[in-house]
Amino acid sequence: MRVHGDIRITRSSNVILEKDYSNYRDPLLADFSNICGYCGKHISVAKKGFEIDHFVPISTDETRICDYNNLVMSCFTCNRKKGPKWPTEDKELCHDGFHGFVDPATDEFDTHLGRDLNGAIEHYTDVGDYMCGVFKFSIRPTDIVWKSMELVKRKKQLYNIRKNSKLDNDEKELFIEIQEELDRLLEYLLGEGE
Numbered sequence: 001m002r003v004h005g006d007i008r009i010t011r012s013s014n015v016i017l018e019k020d021y022s023n024y025r026d027p028l029l030a031d032f033s034n035i036c037g038y039c040g041k042h043i044s045v046a047k048k049g050f051e052i053d054h055f056v057p058i059s060t061d062e063t064r065i066c067d068y069n070n071l072v073m074s075c076f077t078c079n080r081k082k083g084p085k086w087p088t089e090d091k092e093l094c095h096d097g098f099h100g101f102v103d104p105a106t107d108e109f110d111t112h113l114g115r116d117l118n119g120a121i122e123h124y125t126d127v128g129d130y131m132c133g134v135f136k137f138s139i140r141p142t143d144i145v146w147k148s149m150e151l152v153k154r155k156k157q158l159y160n161i162r163k164n165s166k167l168d169n170d171e172k173e174l175f176i177e178i179q180e181e182l183d184r185l186l187e188y189l190l191g192e193g194e
């Protein structure tokens with residue numbers, strides 16, 4: 001399974017140039033389909049919100065501070081864990097085959113990281129292992145995040161049924177069950193700093 005599920009992240013090439021990178025938040029959210037590029041968490045289950053990450057950190061290459069192609073929509077937790085890390089120390093080299101990062105808006109991302117059957121993030125390469133270490137995926141509840149996102153999707157499906165006709169009693173019960181389970185998981189995720 002992919003970290004990003006069914007979503008393919010592609011940066012638009014026609015965004016209006018900005019002098020302040022924070023103004024790119026809306027187009028970036030749209031290009032990232034409201035998920036964190038690194039852990040795939042949807043904004044609807046991100047209790048601590050989203051931030052804009054500089055893929056090549058500003059401390060490594062300050063010329064790319066407003067370069068749209070250098071921006072990654074990131075959840076608060078992933079952004080804080082990545083910080084100014086850039087192990088190759090070469091601004092042109094994102095990884096050396098062992099250490100470094102892969103841009104979430106590339107197909108290469110999927111060759112290094114994915115999800116197991118429960119939705120927990122796992123690595124397939126040394127670079128993936130490095131990223132798992134930086135983002136602490138092995139000790140973060142990436143499977144619970146995935147489960148919460150599945151519940152949000154199921155809720156939306158039920159909403160869509162309701163649009164055309166009323167929910168029957170079984171569906172109403174199911175809706176309440178989903179909402180209760182989701183509330184419980186989101187409470188847990190907040191406690192875990194997600």
Ligand SMILES: [Zn+2]
Binds near residue numbers: 037039074075076
């Ligand atoms: Zn994240």
